[in-house]
Amino acid sequence: MDFVFDKAERFIMQYYNEMKLPEEQKKRRLEQIAQEITEQGSYFLSKEELQYGAKLAWRNSNKCIGRLFWKSLYVNDHRHLDNEEAIFQSLLEHIRYATNGGKIRPTISIYAQNRVHIWNDQLIRYAAYEEDGEIIGDPISLELTKRCQQLGWQGRGGHFDVLPLVIQIDERPPQLFTIPSEDVLEVALHHAEYDWFKELHLKWYAVPIISNMGFEIGGMQFNAAPFNGWYMGTEIGARNLADTDRYNMLPIIAEKMGLNTKKASTLWQDRALLELNQAVLDSYKDQGVSIVDHHTAAQQFHLFEEQENVENRTITGNWTWLIPPLAPATTHVFHQRYDNTKKSPNFVYQPNLYR
Ligand code: HEM
């Protein structure tokens, strides 16, 4: 009991202080919460408290370089939804609102804690199929794809098949829902100088919506709270399409560029990386889909640091995640140290539901 009240008190104090709300109101709210916890062992957050707490959780995300815009998070309170169909419809609403024709809006949707379970790691992600040693699609999705097939899902066996949403309530069997293709905005990749690039038939989805992290606030944890921002180009160009255990595109791109891939010292991987990342940024921009390059993102993060200093808040960060995987030392982040203290509210890892 005291553990929950202690956490609740800390959050309410922070919320009322930052919002400069009257002391008297804060005192009454704390008494009300103490009463609820004594009677029911837990308490109910108001919509305003939940909304502000979600913004704080983003502001406290040490691994996130995009925190400058933490105040602009759009928060959907879906704590009342208790059936799979309604939850599916609300997730479609999230996807549509966040996508916004390409002008992506950072959004989070929060569902009833410990009742609603979303098995997907991201609401939109590509499937993977294993055929005689070969993997078609995104290898990171191999296990979830297998689980979906066991649950009756049939994929088309392609490189970019969007997985179904897997929604489970309490201990009931999970239900699978197909996201209508018109709701999945994607960007076909082309390169301004290399005409052959589009023949690779590469594409990626517009909106990354993380759905496997818990939202921890005031002693509570919402295990289903999918949130989205927009991509930083390197996530797609330097990792998702580049990693050897993902789409592994660098050798093919280097070949097409006529580079000598037999010797590491030709830096063929670096040259291919650069062109792939340029193609990602140009293709998203040409199609009017929000994306940020890692230099601009670092500059924005620097503004965030300055803003936090003005507000007399200590900046916390995880250096190993904040530096981009491409040209990290060209950003100020690389040359700075960050305090990795975990503040609350925050987003936290939680047990995987399908492995
Ligand atoms: C608005 C544009 C945003 C950009 C460009 C951005 C960028 C990033 C990047 C590049 C990462 C590292 C991801 C990786 O290396 O796999 C990251 C991590 C993270 N971001 Fe942001 N972010 C944005 C918005 C948000 C929002 C809206 C939230 C939550 C409300 C958020 C919460 C997080 C969290 C919790 C992590 C760490 C994830 C983990 O531990 O696996 N970000 N962000």
Ligand SMILES: N/C(=N/c1cccc(CO[C@@H]2CCNC2)c1)c1cccs1
């Ligand atoms: N641009 C983004 N990138 C990510 C943010 C958080 C997590 C991830 C994916 O993390 C996976 C786990 C470790 N790397 C891949 C990507 C955002 C997603 C949702 C809001 S912003």
